[in-house]
Amino acid sequence: MKTPILEIEDLCARVADKEIIKGFSLTINEGEVHAIMGPNGAGKSTLSYVLCGKPGYEVTSGKILFKGKNLLRMTPEERAREGMFLIMQYPVDIPGVPVTTFLKHAVNAVRKHQNLPELDTMEFIKLVREEGKKLGISNDMLKRPVNVGFSGGEKKRLETLQMAILKPRFAILDEADSGLDIDAMKVVADGVNAERNEHNALLVITHYQRLLNYIVPDFVHVFADGHIVKSGGKELATELEETGYAQFVKEK
Amino acid sequence: MxxxxxxxxxxxxxxxxxxxxxxxxxxxxxxxxxxxxxxxxxxxxxxxxxxxxxxxxxxxxxxxxxxxxxxxxxxxxxxxxxxxxxxxxxxxxxxxxxxxxxxxxxxxxxxxxxxxxxxxxxxxxxxxxxxxxxxxxxxxxxxxxxxxxxxxxxxxxxxxxxxxxxxxxxxxxxxxxxxxxxxxxxxxxxxxxxxxxxxxxxxxxxxxxxxxxxxxxxxxxxxxxxxxxxxxxxxxxxxxxxxxxxxxxxxxxxxxxxxxxxxxxxxxxxxxxxxEKARAKVDAAYHIAGWATVDTTTDIEHLAPETTSEQLVKGVAGGNARGVFQGKIHIAPHAVKTEGNQLHKALLLTDEAEIDCKPELEIFADDVKCSHGAASGELDEEQLFYMRARGIGEDEARRILIDAYLEDVINRIEEPAVRDWIAEQARQK
Incomplete structure (x- = not known):
């Protein structure tokens, strides 16, 4: 019997009074990789923001358990400290805050929550440099303000670096391949794959099948009109690449 | 009296x-x-x-x-x-x-x-x-x-x-x-x-x-x-x-x-x-709260050719505080090839805080470069969410963003020891 990390039951959510998620259910167990594929505008990003607790995304009914705890009662920072992580589609710029400063605050907030001693500056710098090196992130980039002037590829590398340092139990990749060339996508996919183990789980949200060649899912779900309309194994992704989403959109 | x-x-x-x-x-x-x-x-x-x-x-x-x-x-x-x-x-x-x-x-x-x-x-x-x-x-x-x-x-x-x-x-x-x-x-x-x-x-x-x-x-x-x-x-x-x-x-x-x-x-x-060729850089910052009214007023008079001035003023106002910036650049006749630039930016932390800004340019010469700008806004919700989604508590995230807001103007201080001291003083109390 596998242990569930995330259990979503009949979730409904809205943004600015518009119902986007309509009766969404999904259980993700330890060690699994799930992919959610669907047409643009189906509400895929909304789902990722609801999971992370972004203000303005309102859950109207249903429930979500994260490691058996009620996720919906947690603030965004509590979710992150419990091990929720979102690789964002468009990571925001933070002028004036160097990458290292930002990461140090984040890693120590998470460690404190887990009753681990906070890292001192030396330990932290060593960790960041080691992990950064694996992702082709230079020391110079670590000194720059978060995402300011970063290319699309650099932004995604920084997201992956954060994942490598924060070691989440559950990570969501929201359109992680958007705006990336194949090489950059591979770096990100390798970085994410390196973090996979039997105790954590991954949810890949994507429009195209391409990323799934590098991060191979155990389950693929088709998401249309706010809920899952079809589930299958990894072969479903290939099938969708040929048939497109039209058949599911019509089902409305 | x-x-x-x-x-x-x-x-x-x-x-x-x-x-x-x-x-x-x-x-x-x-x-x-x-x-x-x-x-x-x-x-x-x-x-x-x-x-x-x-x-x-x-x-x-x-x-x-x-x-x-x-x-x-x-x-x-x-x-x-x-x-x-x-x-x-x-x-x-x-x-x-x-x-x-x-x-x-x-x-x-x-x-x-x-x-x-x-x-x-x-x-x-x-x-x-x-x-x-x-x-x-x-x-x-x-x-x-x-x-x-x-x-x-x-x-x-x-x-x-x-x-x-x-x-x-x-x-x-x-x-x-x-x-x-x-x-x-x-x-x-x-x-x-x-x-x-x-x-x-x-x-x-x-x-x-x-x-x-x-x-x-x-x-x-x-x-x-x-x-x-x-x-x-x-x-x-x-x-x-x-x-x-x-x-x-x-x-x-x-x-x-x-x-x-x-x-x-x-x-x-x-x-x-x-x-001729006299220069001035008049920067300022304020970080205020409570019921304070804190005013930064400048008046730069360019009386001779090829004089230059620049001003960057940034402020953070919380509580019921009021930040005031009045900046005047005056360019006299014959003060040609002069340059005067001025920018004021402010961050409002509450609905009750207030910023008043009055830039003034008086240009009586040709062949000059002058600019002024002003902007005020609130903390960026997207930045706050991004930091919180990485485990940083809301208060701490706000504090980091507020400190970062004043950093670029403080970084213009040429002397490192003074810059560090000012940066320390500017941080949240």
Missing amino acids: GGLLQNIKLPGDDIPWLEGLREKGRCVFAGKGLPTAKTEAWKYTRPRDLQADDFVLETTAGHECHCGSNCDCEKTCGEGSVMPFEAYELHFENGKLQHEHLHLPQGVTVMPLMDAILQNEDIRGRLGKSFDLQDYPFAALNTAYLEEGVFINIQENISPDKPLAIINHTHARHDNLLFNLRNVIVLEKNSRATIVEAYIYSGAEKSRYFANVVNEIYIGRGAEVRHYKLQNDAYKAVHISLNAVKVKAGGNYEAFCLQRGADLARNETHVVLAE
Whole structure:
């Protein structure tokens, strides 16, 4: 019997009074990789923001358990400290805050929550440099303000670096391949794959099948009109690449 | 005219030119009174209820430590140092200069203002000559009480190895103390100096006092002054400062003022770029909360060709605080090929906080480059969410973003030790 990390039951959510998620259910167990594929505008990003607790995304009914705890009662920072992580589609710029400063605050907030001693500056710098090196992130980039002037590829590398340092139990990749060339996508996919183990789980949200060649899912779900309309194994992704989403959109 | 103008005997009243100057200050202040809501230059920063307050002028001359017999104020009003960097420190305590011996390098003169008036012929041509009393009611009040302050002179080609720090430490035992400080700073040809001014208090956090300061700064040909100031007065205090600066050919005035304290404060800087290629950089920052009104006012006069000025002012206002920025750039006829740039940006942390901004350009010459800009906004929700989604608590995320907001303007301070000190002072209390 596998242990569930995330259990979503009949979730409904809205943004600015518009119902986007309509009766969404999904259980993700330890060690699994799930992919959610669907047409643009189906509400895929909304789902990722609801999971992370972004203000303005309102859950109207249903429930979500994260490691058996009620996720919906947690603030965004509590979710992150419990091990929720979102690789964002468009990571925001933070002028004036160097990458290292930002990461140090984040890693120590998470460690404190887990009753681990906070890292001192030396330990932290060593960790960041080691992990950064694996992702082709230079020391110079670590000194720059978060995402300011970063290319699309650099932004995604920084997201992956954060994942490598924060070691989440559950990570969501929201359109992680958007705006990336194949090489950059591979770096990100390798970085994410390196973090996979039997105790954590991954949810890949994507429009195209391409990323799934590098991060191979155990389950693929088709998401249309706010809920899952079809589930299958990894072969479903290939099938969708040929048939497109039209058949599911019509089902409305 | 109760309250601010009192009839008291001041030293040096037998010196006709000095008494004449004081009398002029008294007349102007008595005639004009306090600025009201109708006074254009003070329309956002109304010196409300100063009149009724009955501030008391302290006249006891000489050193009297108010800390009591078990005084451990060596660090604050004795010979010890209070700045976190190497500096020649001049300590004022409740507006009174504490006489102490400084081992100054050759070519650097520092003396109490009254000593300079008695001994130095040059001061007569400097004192009160850098601004028009009619334009500055509080400088007129300051002139009426001319007594305290220092005279600093840096000789030709001399550059002191350390900054000169003027530290005013207030720990008023009784309320409503008024003190007037007048510093006259002269840089001769091709000299350079860093002047640091710090206004700090201790003990009676609620004490209400009024620091009324005038700095007259004369920058000779090719000379340079870096003038860094911290205003961190008690939260019920009043702080009004005028920096009147004259810059000769090729001279450079570089200023940064951080305002953190006081209930009512204005730091006003009037720079006259009098000759060719004179330059000025007048930056400022404020980080305020509570019910404070904190004003940064600048007036840069370009009187000669190829003069340049730049100003970056950034502020953070929380609580019910009000940040005011008034910035004027004046370019006289014939002052061609000049450049004047100005930008004010502010961050409002609450719905109750307020920012008032009045940029003014007066351009009477052709072939000039001038710009001004202003923006105010709130903390970015997307940035906050991004940080929270990485586990950083909301309060901490806000604090990091607020500190980061002022960082770019603070980074423009050229001297690393001063920059670090200011950055530390700007951080959330």
